[in-house]
Amino acid sequence: MRLAGRVAAPVILLPVASAAVAQSIPSKFNLPPPVTPIGAQIYDLHNLMLIICLVIFVAVFGVMFWAVFRHRKSRGAVAANFHENTSVEIAWTIIPVFILLGMAWPATKTVLDMKNTADPDITIKATGYQWKWGYDYLQGEGQGIRFVSNLSTPRDQIEGAAPKGEHYLLEVDNPLVVPVGKRIRVLTTANDVIHSWWVPAFGVKQDAIPGFIRDAWFRADTEGVYRGNCAELCGRDHGFMPVEVHVVSQQAYTEWVARQLAAGAASDTGATAQGATPVPAAPTEGAAQSAPANAAPAGN
Amino acid sequence: MAAVTPDQLHDHHHGPTGLMRWITTTNHKDIGTMYLIFAFVMFLSGGVLALTIRAELFQPGLQIVQPEFFNQLTTMHGLVMIFGAIMPAFVGFANWQIPLMIGASDMAFARMNNWSFWLLPPAAILLIGSFFVPGGATAAGWTMYAPLSVQMGIGQDMAIFAVHIMGVSSIMGAINIVVTVLNMRAPGMKLMKMPLFCWAWLITAYLLIAVMPVLAGAVTMVLTDRHFGTSFFNAAGGGDPVMYQHIFWFFGHPEVYIMILPAFGIISHIIPTFARKPLFGYASMVYALAAIAILSFSVWAHHMFTTGMPAVGQLFFMYATMLIAVPTGVKVFNWTATMWRGSMSFEPPMLWAVGFILVFTIGGFTGLIVAVAPIDIQVQDTYYVVAHFHYVLVAGSLFALFGGAYYWLPKWTGHMPDERLGKIHFWCSMVFFNIAFFPMHFLGLAGMPRRIPDYALQFADFNMLATIGAFGFGLSQLIFIVVAVKCVRGGAKASARAWEGADGLEWTVPSPAPYHTFEEAPVVR
Numbered sequence: 001m002r003l004a005g006r007v008a009a010p011v012i013l014l015p016v017a018s019a020a021v022a023q024s025i026p027s028k029f030n031l032p033p034p035v036t037p038i039g040a041q042i043y044d045l046h047n048l049m050l051i052i053c054l055v056i057f058v059a060v061f062g063v064m065f066w067a068v069f070r071h072r073k074s075r076g077a078v079a080a081n082f083h084e085n086t087s088v089e090i091a092w093t094i095i096p097v098f099i100l101l102g103m104a105w106p107a108t109k110t111v112l113d114m115k116n117t118a119d120p121d122i123t124i125k126a127t128g129y130q131w132k133w134g135y136d137y138l139q140g141e142g143q144g145i146r147f148v149s150n151l152s153t154p155r156d157q158i159e160g161a162a163p164k165g166e167h168y169l170l171e172v173d174n175p176l177v178v179p180v181g182k183r184i185r186v187l188t189t190a191n192d193v194i195h196s197w198w199v200p201a202f203g204v205k206q207d208a209i210p211g212f213i214r215d216a217w218f219r220a221d222t223e224g225v226y227r228g229n230c231a232e233l234c235g236r237d238h239g240f241m242p243v244e245v246h247v248v249s250q251q252a253y254t255e256w257v258a259r260q261l262a263a264g265a266a267s268d269t270g271a272t273a274q275g276a277t278p279v280p281a282a283p284t285e286g287a288a289q290s291a292p293a294n295a296a297p298a299g300n
Numbered sequence: 301m302a303a304v305t306p307d308q309l310h311d312h313h314h315g316p317t318g319l320m321r322w323i324t325t326t327n328h329k330d331i332g333t334m335y336l337i338f339a340f341v342m343f344l345s346g347g348v349l350a351l352t353i354r355a356e357l358f359q360p361g362l363q364i365v366q367p368e369f370f371n372q373l374t375t376m377h378g379l380v381m382i383f384g385a386i387m388p389a390f391v392g393f394a395n396w397q398i399p400l401m402i403g404a405s406d407m408a409f410a411r412m413n414n415w416s417f418w419l420l421p422p423a424a425i426l427l428i429g430s431f432f433v434p435g436g437a438t439a440a441g442w443t444m445y446a447p448l449s450v451q452m453g454i455g456q457d458m459a460i461f462a463v464h465i466m467g468v469s470s471i472m473g474a475i476n477i478v479v480t481v482l483n484m485r486a487p488g489m490k491l492m493k494m495p496l497f498c499w500a501w502l503i504t505a506y507l508l509i510a511v512m513p514v515l516a517g518a519v520t521m522v523l524t525d526r527h528f529g530t531s532f533f534n535a536a537g538g539g540d541p542v543m544y545q546h547i548f549w550f551f552g553h554p555e556v557y558i559m560i561l562p563a564f565g566i567i568s569h570i571i572p573t574f575a576r577k578p579l580f581g582y583a584s585m586v587y588a589l590a591a592i593a594i595l596s597f598s599v600w601a602h603h604m605f606t607t608g609m610p611a612v613g614q615l616f617f618m619y620a621t622m623l624i625a626v627p628t629g630v631k632v633f634n635w636t637a638t639m640w641r642g643s644m645s646f647e648p649p650m651l652w653a654v655g656f657i658l659v660f661t662i663g664g665f666t667g668l669i670v671a672v673a674p675i676d677i678q679v680q681d682t683y684y685v686v687a688h689f690h691y692v693l694v695a696g697s698l699f700a701l702f703g704g705a706y707y708w709l710p711k712w713t714g715h716m717p718d719e720r721l722g723k724i725h726f727w728c729s730m731v732f733f734n735i736a737f738f739p740m741h742f743l744g745l746a747g748m749p750r751r752i753p754d755y756a757l758q759f760a761d762f763n764m765l766a767t768i769g770a771f772g773f774g775l776s777q778l779i780f781i782v783v784a785v786k787c788v789r790g791g792a793k794a795s796a797r798a799w800e801g802a803d804g805l806e807w808t809v810p811s812p813a814p815y816h817t818f819e820e821a822p823v824v825r
Contacts, residue, residue: 079643211535214608239752
């Protein structure tokens with residue numbers, strides 16, 4: 001462990017620098033800037049591993065390309081005849097193991113953190129349908145709100161009959177709304193086939209499996225609009241069921257909840273708010289569920 | 301890639317001629333040739349599917365195909381390339397080379413060998429033919445995850461039967477290879493003196509025998525879920541959709557090594573030949589192959605980190621997967637040490653081999669990165685994974701296959717392949733491959749899911765670049781047809797030892813290899 005710790009030391013330093021950069025520059029070459037603690041850990045872990053891999057890559061191929069350019073027959077190189085060297089072979093087996101330990105150490109901490117979904121402030125169930133998401137606020141402020149979230153990009157834009165909007169294919173009619181800085185637990189399930197609920201900036205991707213409930217959690221520390229997609233092939237319109245999450249201030253969230261609960265069935269956008277009593281898992285729209293999605297959360 | 305020309309056969313060959321010769325042949329060289337031609341035809345078919353996918357993805361919006369058909373294309377591209385192109389191509393190499401390399405007169409079960417090849421064309425017809433049935437081909441992904449695959453039309457059933465048939469063919473081929481390698485080596489050729497390609501295939505054959513039945517089981521359960529009222533993967537009937545993934549990937553991960561271990565074997569012959577220096581660590585290469593094969597059985601769930609398994613499960617599969625980097629690293633270090641202080645020349649086989657090591661290693665590193673469960677959560681089912689597995693399957697398996705083809709074409713045809721065209725083929729492939737697939741890393745990191753026919757505007761630039769690269773790569777492969785046809789027809793005569801530094805029994809027989817070789821077993825010192 002001491003060795004692992006020593007290898008892990010630079011591991012702690014690198015992320016600090018990279019995280020600072022990460023927050024400011026959205027890049028099309030890297031993961032999106034993270035807005036949750038988990039997302040930040042993943043971002044740093046990826047940067048760290050990328051750097052280690054690059055260093056090894058340059059070292060190994062530096063040696064190989066030196067040989068490629070110098071040890072050529074056309075340059076008069078005469079082949080040596082050495083082979084088998086036990087100490088070298090043991091070294092290049094053992095050293096990688098220690099490098100791997102250095103990588104596994106921070107990764108393990110992140111895995112344990114991701115999997116700890118206890119004590120949420122708000123619990124929301126996300127149900128995958130072919131091809132839209134249904135959201136039920138099951139617990140915490142907003143309990144009882146439920147609505148369906150559909151792609152809102154017009155068909156014309158997809159077929160090229162109209163110019164494409166800024167958030168082409170990443171916009172929905174009813175976005176998920178959550179308060180900033182709160183622990184949100186997302187329970188995922190599905191009605192038909194496997195879907196996957198994914199918001200890159202949160203570092204959350206959780207398959208939604210018909211007949212089972214899985215969970216994940218996030219705590220968004222920055223207000224804003226975050227977009228993602230269904231990440232598991234789910235049939236024809238797999239590419240057309242985005243996830244859009246609005247992270248808003250506590251005050252705005254409270255107002256939104258009040259509006260949703262008051263509006264009741266008055267909403268004509270497909271959003272319906274029910275009474276404060278928790279409703280059993282049932283889709284907002286007609287289709288009967290193939291299996292009751294009320295099993296205990298599996299996975300932990 | 302056709303084999304020996306007929307006039308060279310007359311001495312020994314007295315069987316039927318024409319088409320019947322090929323249908324009834326039990327000769328390992330004929331069968332090897334048929335495997336290679338079949339694989340190349342399937343490679344071109346799968347390539348056409350891939351280019352249609354890339355054409356659709358050239359720009360955002362739907363232009364060429366509709367989403368349903370797009371999903372059929374991605375699905376069939378995967379199935380055709382894996383089961384139709386890469387696997388049969390390696391079996392073709394095994395058929396041609398293993399008897400020549402171990403000094404055997406033929407494969408152990410010559411008639412079964414014929415049967416295992418002739419199962420493939422009907423399977424291919426089933427697979428490709430499924431495009432033309434009502435509902436089209438299966439669109440559930442090559443992984444055929446339930447319950448999506450349960451929703452599909454008759455095309456799914458055809459794909460399942462095709463996989464069954466190809467699985468039977470693979471198992472028969474694998475049994476043949478195991479028995480040949482273990483029982484028919486020339487006197488004096490101990491296991492630890494055996495050429496590495498034979499070692500790689502021996503281990504691969506055991507993997508095939510172990511996991512192909514598992515795949516057959518998985519797809520059969522899908523079949524009965526579809527038609528006979530079972531609920532293996534349906535929660536409403538007490539089943540579990542995730543169970544399908546466990547069974548599938550218990551096959552699927554060893555399958556990855558089935559497609560790369562023989563490539564390691566080929567590269568381990570090419571590098572020493574053109575470095576004019578023995579392989580640095582023969583024994584450690586054998587141990588590394590075995591270690592990779594054994595580890596491959598305990599890493600399957602790294603394909604399933606996002607299904608939400610317990611933390612302990614994620615950690616176990618993460619550690620086990622990362623461990624595979626060690627034996628893989630040993631192989632790369634070994635090839636590097638073999639090249640070090642060699643006397644290298646860069647004919648086409650060597651170019652492909654060095655290119656293989658370079659780009660395969662990139663795929664290896666991204667493999668290590670996706671092995672880390674938290675990072676995998678981000679990049680699972682994105683273009684990052686698409687980039688990763690094309691770096692190991694195209695730049696890995698396919699580059700090694702081309703390297704091997706250029707290396708042994710003199711032995712197969714008696715003529716040296718056109719060196720200039722071979723080099724052009726390599727450089728075009730190398731450059732366009734990277735233009736096509738390197739940007740996919742960025743697409744995946746930035747959040748583009750795989751298997752989507754249309755995408756958000758932020759992904760437009762890299763997709764356009766990838767499409768240009770893909771078309772360049774696809775067209776570059778036509779050069780190989782020219783090289784192969786030219787090489788069969790004529791060209792510089794190849795000597796028995798076609799390459800200066802080549803070593804091994806196959807180089808002791810004339811080029812082209814006579815129809816029957818090693819009727820008297822050679823003695824290995």
